[in-house]
Amino acid sequence: MDVVARLTRALPGKVETTPDVLERYRRDRSGRVADGVPLAVVRATSVDDVQTACRIASATGTPLVSRGAGTGLAGGGIAGAGEIVLSTTGMTRVLEISPANQYAVVEPGILNGDLNRRLQEHGLWWPPDPASKDISTVGGNIAMNAGGLLCAKYGVTREAVLALKVVLADGRLISLGHKSVKGVTGYDLCALMIGSEGTLGVIVECTLKLRPVVTGTVVTIGAFFDSVELAATAAAGITAAGLQPAIMEILDRRTLECVSRFTGSDLISRGDSYFLVQCDGPASVQESSSVLDIITSAGGTAEQTTDPAESERLVDVRRQGFPALEAMGTMLVEDVAVPRENMVAVFRKIAELEGKYALMIPTACHAGDGNLHPSFVFQGDTVPEEVWHAAEELFTFVLTLGGTLSGEHGIGVLKRRWLRAELGDDQFDIQRQIKAVFDPQNILNRGKVFEP
Amino acid sequence: MDVVARLTRALPGKVETTPDVLERYRRDRSGRVADGVPLAVVRATSVDDVQTACRIASATGTPLVSRGAGTGLAGGGIAGAGEIVLSTTGMTRVLEISPANQYAVVEPGILNGDLNRRLQEHGLWWPPDPASKDISTVGGNIAMNAGGLLCAKYGVTREAVLALKVVLADGRLISLGHKSVKGVTGYDLCALMIGSEGTLGVIVECTLKLRPVVTGTVVTIGAFFDSVELAATAAAGITAAGLQPAIMEILDRRTLECVSRFTGSDLISRGDSYFLVQCDGPASVQESSSVLDIITSAGGTAEQTTDPAESERLVDVRRQGFPALEAMGTMLVEDVAVPRENMVAVFRKIAELEGKYALMIPTACHAGDGNLHPSFVFQGDTVPEEVWHAAEELFTFVLTLGGTLSGEHGIGVLKRRWLRAELGDDQFDIQRQIKAVFDPQNILNRGKVFEP
Secondary structure (H helix, E strand, C coil): CCHHHHHHHHCCCCEECCHHHHHHCCECCCCCECCCCCCEEEECCCHHHHHHHHHHHHHHCCCEEEECCCCCCCCCCCCCCCCEEEECCCCCCEEEEECCCCEEEECCCCEHHHHHHHHHCCCEECCCECCCCCCCEHHHHHHHCCCECCHHHHCCHHHHEEEEEEECCCCCEEEEECCCCCCCCCCCHHHHHCCCCCCCCEEEEEEEECEECCCCCCEEEEEEECCHHHHHHHHHHHHHCCCCCCEEEEECHHHHHHHHHHHCCCHHHHCCEEEEEEECCCCHHHHHHHHHHHHHHCCCEEEEECCHHHHHHHHHHHHCHHHHHHCCCEEEECECECCHHHHHHHHHHHHHHHHHHCCECCEEEECCCCEEEEEEEECCCCCCHHHHHHHHHHHHHHHHCCCECECCCCCCCCCHHHHHHHHCHHHHHHHHHHHHHHCCCCCECCCCCCCC | CCHHHHHHHHCCCCEECCHHHHHHCCECCCCCECCCCCCEEEECCCHHHHHHHHHHHHHHCCCEEEECCCCCCCCCCCCCCCCEEEECCCCCCEEEEECCCCEEEECCCCEHHHHHHHHHCCCEECCCECCCCCCCEHHHHHHHCCCECCHHHHCCHHHHEEEEEEECCCCCEEEEECCCCCCCCCCCHHHHHCCCCCCCCEEEEEEEECEECCCCCCEEEEEEECCHHHHHHHHHHHHHCCCCCCEEEEECHHHHHHHHHHHCCCHHHHCCEEEEEEECCCCHHHHHHHHHHHHHHCCCEEEEECCHHHHHHHHHHHHCHHHHHHCCCEEEECECECCHHHHHHHHHHHHHHHHHHCCECCEEEECCCCEEEEEEEECCCCCCHHHHHHHHHHHHHHHHCCCECECCCCCCCCCHHHHHHHHHHHHHHHHHHHHHHHCCCCCECCCCCCCC
């Protein structure tokens, strides 16, 4: 009996093989499309379902791609010929919310935004805030160690997970981490699982570390600078002063041009770079006043507001960046990160690459943590060779600055050819051996992260 | 040529074999003494030295125990017959302090307290604050994933490390993590190394994530309650209200009795439990006022101060706990952690065990994160069997509450026999296989964490 027949018999009503359904699972939000079409989609609704699917995949040696909402930007969740898709989007239950312990236990398929709406009733929140939060799952956020706008102040996903239940490739269920805030028994396999992009196991239950909702007035500042270097200087000055805004974002001239065109506004006439800062918490008003001083000293023209609607307007300039670029053509969104003081050097390098390769590379930047998103815009479906050359040159440059290929999007298939360069041969080999410990047959997300 | 001769020739002037020196390395602060005496102590002063020692250990199949200041409480750093001690206490250089990037690069042997004094000049600090911070090394803090008093608010050591350089058992040097705040390239081996107790590699360089010094008035509250349950109720109420004190500590009646006797004070006449709270940050005054209300409602009698000397006096009650207990006899200090609302249940269980086994088990507790330190006090050098029975009963109970054997002290040799019970067979086997990936000959800290 073939693998699809076995799945269908073991999981009645939960296995789909309709061609147009399968077609959807060949892609995610990276623009990459898998070769061929997957065999079947298993829609798991329980831990048991996941274990059953993994046992069958394992027994038949069939590659299995676990998948949340498919919002990944590195091709980590795409599935092609000969592969089973294991979707956890049907596992959306909130199993426990404990205000006393400040944790929630949830299934992996719940959307980040839905969870946070539930938590709000209890005066709690889960800090990971990728831009995709309204459409991405908690399990996906954990599998990718998602970042977002608030990380400099509130940490990345790894800092917001206490424990995980994980189904191994062979169907065994293991529990990693602790429900206590502290715990040091053996190796931290919970941390290892976070950001492992579906290659070590399938996350089936998540115990999340929550925070009390932040109190105080939210103050938003939108500022224009004559150059992206000046905006980056202001950001560096804010960090150096020991201030901790919740949000610090920079848009470069290219992005501002695209947003102006896309929204029909005159933003670009107001400066060459946009700098968005948001302060929260009990000292926000005092903090924003110090921020404003630094912006003004660095040559910025700023407006500041505590009005929610006005604040939305200032934040929206940043938020329109992605759709504005999408309207310009196809995009390869990069995700380099560097120690903060090197942001200016990366902006300069990007300008140099634009000239050298005749490309358009609008760039937005999480300035609080040195994470830049240069978006290589091009026409057509295939990434042009010069884009890859420019990207490679950028990666190499970033590594010399103590930076990384990927701050928050992951490796997937998009960046796997550069992974060894960043990790070095010895660490690369160790990582592959760890993969083999968890998944000796190499059936989980085969060919992702590491080249096949 | 034997291993000691090879070490002496390769590392002239850095290898000690004097019996009274060797004798010191048989023990740490856990009270455990290794069987036999180690072969030699290598005093490394460079990465090269560490690589040389590891290469020789590896070539000769000789077990090697890397060691910082020897302040561990679980026997993780003790060395016995046939073992080489690799001391990194001579590697104390600060290689870089970057206020712009909020990181410091240091060698592993620098003391936590010394580093923080250096950082203060730059308006920065490294948050890990084990009680041992003035006598324990940064490398040791990382190897154990040290906790301390401030973790509920400022996180454990794992959240304060960006990157590590590590020498593998065979002498190869690898770089883990990134100097950027974010980074998701491959598995998070930097997180895996933190808390691995010297079993996966020797940490030789640490890039530490720093925070700006906390501003605002420090408010300290010392309160007495009629029972430890009431103190725990107040602590739970503070957490549930979304308040985030920097410090929340509870002492039980037994500990208070010992401190009273030790310091010749009348503390025990003032209540059956002591509750210490410290608020910092820009909202500290407002926060402490809410804390005080909760304490009073829970039946506590509190005094509050912003005066540094008065504050010291209130903190000192907690700080005298450990020396006061040491004065009573030999101690086995346990380190269980539970979800916060289960603290009361653990206190009750401890009282029950005191009766059942006729033991004295004074307990202090980091109430902000549910980490309790029941100290089994006894006379003589050998842990009595009934202490082990009581400890085992406590561990079993804590696991049923979703807790852990060790919140911050680690496994070492002291708790290795219970590790499998907590991790489960499947995870235990995976952990051992990961150990084998890094150290196939099993020479690094052999017999620690996992039973030989």
